Amino acid sequence: MTSAACAVENGDGCVYCVLDVHAGSKREEFPAGVNIWRNAVGCSIRAPPVEGKANKAIVKLVSSVLSVPKSSVTIVSGQTSSVKRICIAGMDKDALVNTLDSCL
Known part of the structure; x- marks a missing residue:
């Protein structure tokens, strides 16, 4: 199993995470594995990548x-790519990595 640590880094007041998004999927899943080539955590959502619907669904999920x-x-x-960088306020790297790894 690959750790999500490759996709996570501490920021100023938040933690950054790189997502490899699959919009228009049959099911919603986060984390949906780790893409070691993109150093990203997988994220599958049902919403289509149209008019910001996918981005809103990502934030919600x-x-x-x-x-x-x-x-x-x-x-x-x-915002218009399948590889997104998100900022999560109120978390640190260790907490995020532990949470993601426990879900993988």
């Missing part, structure tokens, strides 16, 4: 899995 408010999850780069 990530906040739900991590038990943080939606306002604590921000997509900081990759």
Whole structure:
């Protein structure tokens, strides 16, 4: 098993995580494995990548899995890409990695 640590880094007041997003999937899943070539955590969502629907679904799913408010999850780069960098306020790297690894 590969750890999610390769996709997570501490930031200023938040922790950053790189996501490899699969929009339009049959089911929603986070984390959905680790992509070692992209150093990213997998994230599958049902919403299509149209008019920001996928980005809203990502924020909702990530906040739900991590038990943080939606306002604590921000997509900081990759708004129109399948590889996104998110910022999660109120968490540190160790807590996020432990939570993600326990779900893998």
